[in-house]
Amino acid sequence: MKKFQLLLTAVIAVALMAGCGGSGKEKAKTAEKAETITGAGATFPQPFYNKIFKNYSSEKGLLVTYGGIGSGGGIRSLKDEIVDFGASDAFLNDAKLAEMPGKVLHIPTCLGAVVAAYNLPEKPELKFTPELMEGIFMGKITNWNDAKIAAVNPGINLPDLAITVVYRSDGSGTTFIFSDYMSKVSADWKEKIGTGKALQWPVGIGAKGNPGVAGTISQTVGAIGYIGSEYAFAQDIPVASIQNLAGNFIKPSVESVSASAKGEMPADTRVSLTNTDAVDGYPISSFTWLIIYKEQNYKNRSLDQAVQTIKLIDWAISADAQKETTKVHYAPLPETAVAKAKAVLSTVTYNGKSLK
Amino acid sequence: MEASSSFNRNRSKLMNSEKIFRYLLIGSGVLIVLIAIGIVTTLFIGSIPSFKEFGFGFIYSTDWNPTQGRESYGALPFIIGTLVTSVLALLITFPFAFSISLFLGEYFKNGKLPSFLRSVIDLLAGIPSVVYGLWGFYALRPIITDLGLNAQGFGIFTSSIILAIMIIPYASSLGSEVISMVPGSLKEAAYSLGATRFEVVKTVIIPNAGSGIFAGYILALGRAIGETMAVTMLIGNSNKIPTGIFDLGNTMASLIANQFGEADGLKYTSLVEIGLLLFVITGIVNYIGKLIMKKLSA
Numbered sequence: 069m070k071k072f073q074l075l076l077t078a079v080i081a082v083a084l085m086a087g088c089g090g091s092g093k094e095k096a097k098t099a100e101k102a103e104t105i106t107g108a109g110a111t112f113p114q115p116f117y118n119k120i121f122k123n124y125s126s127e128k129g130l131l132v133t134y135g136g137i138g139s140g141g142g143i144r145s146l147k148d149e150i151v152d153f154g155a156s157d158a159f160l161n162d163a164k165l166a167e168m169p170g171k172v173l174h175i176p177t178c179l180g181a182v183v184a185a186y187n188l189p190e191k192p193e194l195k196f197t198p199e200l201m202e203g204i205f206m207g208k209i210t211n212w213n214d215a216k217i218a219a220v221n222p223g224i225n226l227p228d229l230a231i232t233v234v235y236r237s238d239g240s241g242t243t244f245i246f247s248d249y250m251s252k253v254s255a256d257w258k259e260k261i262g263t264g265k266a267l268q269w270p271v272g273i274g275a276k277g278n279p280g281v282a283g284t285i286s287q288t289v290g291a292i293g294y295i296g297s298e299y300a301f302a303q304d305i306p307v308a309s310i311q312n313l314a315g316n317f318i319k320p321s322v323e324s325v326s327a328s329a330k331g332e333m334p335a336d337t338r339v340s341l342t343n344t345d346a347v348d349g350y351p352i353s354s355f356t357w358l359i360i361y362k363e364q365n366y367k368n369r370s371l372d373q374a375v376q377t378i379k380l381i382d383w384a385i386s387a388d389a390q391k392e393t394t395k396v397h398y399a400p401l402p403e404t405a406v407a408k409a410k411a412v413l414s415t416v417t418y419n420g421k422s423l424k
Numbered sequence: 425m426e427a428s429s430s431f432n433r434n435r436s437k438l439m440n441s442e443k444i445f446r447y448l449l450i451g452s453g454v455l456i457v458l459i460a461i462g463i464v465t466t467l468f469i470g471s472i473p474s475f476k477e478f479g480f481g482f483i484y485s486t487d488w489n490p491t492q493g494r495e496s497y498g499a500l501p502f503i504i505g506t507l508v509t510s511v512l513a514l515l516i517t518f519p520f521a522f523s524i525s526l527f528l529g530e531y532f533k534n535g536k537l538p539s540f541l542r543s544v545i546d547l548l549a550g551i552p553s554v555v556y557g558l559w560g561f562y563a564l565r566p567i568i569t570d571l572g573l574n575a576q577g578f579g580i581f582t583s584s585i586i587l588a589i590m591i592i593p594y595a596s597s598l599g600s601e602v603i604s605m606v607p608g609s610l611k612e613a614a615y616s617l618g619a620t621r622f623e624v625v626k627t628v629i630i631p632n633a634g635s636g637i638f639a640g641y642i643l644a645l646g647r648a649i650g651e652t653m654a655v656t657m658l659i660g661n662s663n664k665i666p667t668g669i670f671d672l673g674n675t676m677a678s679l680i681a682n683q684f685g686e687a688d689g690l691k692y693t694s695l696v697e698i699g700l701l702l703f704v705i706t707g708i709v710n711y712i713g714k715l716i717m718k719k720l721s722a
Binding site for chain 2: 137138139140141143144230232237238239240241261262263264265266267268269272273274275276280283287288291
């Protein structure tokens with residue numbers, strides 16, 4: 069019985085201590101030094117973030133944690149002011165920006181793409197026009213031996229095989245980028261399906277996450293689906309070349325994805341790169357962004373916390389961090405984008421005063 | 425004098441710990457109730473915006489369109505998917521679970537083989553559902569495709585088979601327990617009247633253990649209704665009403681797991697409402713189960 073009482077006392081003591089710890093943290097002084105920087109959001113760039121944040125932590129001795137909870141979760145976390153930065157594959161549109169409690173800035177960190185991966189016997193290298201993409205993913209073309217596919221791919225032996233479309237069952241930035249592209253190149257898609265992180269699909273099978281879609285494709289002969297380029301590159305999955313706006317068939321690669329961002333860019337960096345007009349750009353490419361508040365003094369954050377957050381993000385777009393992109397199969401930011409991102413970062417304030 | 429005061433001190437200490445233990449028990453009981461009420465309240469509050477938008481139409485609408493600007497949500501395809509997969513799973517599991525219950529509860533109570541069988545069944549209950557999903561994906565799906573039941577091997581039927589295997593332990597263990605507790609005197613009386621073993625099972629064991637066996641099936645059904653991961657991996661996640669048991673579909677739990685991460689606004693509250701409906705359905709199933717059990721035991 070004595071032991072039991074001792075145990076009980078210990079449990080209560082621990083609970084009390086935990087409680088005190090919690091309330092102590094909330095009263096953090098604004099002069100306090102930053103110990104950790106917390107971010108959350110998109111899963112698509114997560115391998116890149118994990119890598120550079122780990123490097124940063126070991127170099128600067130400042131712990132950076134990143135939770136891959138999805139772009140929506142990242143935006144929600146920033147809205148709830150529980151993170152230092154959020155991350156999203158889709159930039160916040162004007163309506164979403166207006167919902168946020170403060171002015172939000174977008175800083176692009178790297179580029180990725182969405183690729184059309186398929187499973188066919190003999191693994192032919194296929195080319196798709198936007199019309200073929202529409203036909204296949206909307207269920208208008210149902211067999212691989214369809215004359216329309218053969219017309220774009222002369223000399224390739226296309227089997228008499230049903231097409232199985234595989235899509236993401238979970239809400240995802242990958243789906244957003246893909247549908248953003250499809251809506252731009254197909255009026256029918258725009259009208260019937262539209263753009264979003266999750267869609268109402270007319271045909272196909274849903275699978276969870278890039279691994280789920282890739283796994284389903286590799287296990288199903290005749291399947292085609294879309295997956296994040298970083299995943300396809302790392303796994304060496306056969307992917308299609310897609311005809312871009314200039315009429316060239318472009319195979320997705322680090323170079324062609326980076327090339328898609330060559331064009332003009334607005335000052336706030338919120339730009340969709342899909343269906344790019346760059347002649348050698350892959351048409352289903354996208355930036356991925358970190359999002360932060362312009363005014364860094366919120367929820368009693370200390371000045372040092374704000375300074376360290378900005379330093380971290382500034383480092384993420386530096387050459388040091390950007391050279392890591394290709395190692396984890398992303399494309400680095402072109403110089404024009406880095407310049408724009410730096411300009412955005414320089415507008416950050418703490419108590420209305422510039423941090424630079 | 426000394427001895428008696430020390431006795432008293434010990435006694436009052438004992439009373440103290442007795443009291444503490446009592447409060448601890450009451451506390452944990454109340455806590456569980458509070459947590460349950462808290463969950464329902466959260467789900468209820470969270471689904472108010474969706475209810476305001478769609479009303480009761482949410483329950484029978486078949487649309488699930490998350491595209492911005494034309495958002496429209498309905499739960500019917502998922503309610504049907506959930507009920508069909510779990511009831512089908514229970515039907516598939518029934519002959520196996522019942523035989524195992526009889527085997528372990530009546531025919532072979534002790535010995536190496538039954539205890540081995542018992543640990544294998546316990547093991548089935550301990551396997552994480554994602555592992556079932558993987559096994560279904562890589563081993564079961566090709567078989568379904570080869571049998572020509574379904575072109576890609578995904579769908580309601582595949583999910584139900586996996587669910588059936590997953591819920592065998594829940595359906596069988598309570599049954600075998602109850603069967604083994606049927607009083608020996610009753611069985612012996614039946615034997616003495618010349619009944620065969622099968623007749624004893626039919627006329628003595630089943631009527632006596634019926635409500636307990638049934639309770640096991642309700643438990644199993646509840647488990648199947650809430651199962652998420654393995655179903656997500658096998659059902660095809662098609663947000664439409666399935667046209668047959670070999671068609672693709674989706675369940676409520678699987679939909680929530682899939683779409684919650686990126687959801688906001690109307691979609692977020694619609695998913696919470698799906699969660700509330702799932703809670704209600706599980707409640708109804710349990711209630712019906714209790715009613716039937718009462719009838720069986722009366």
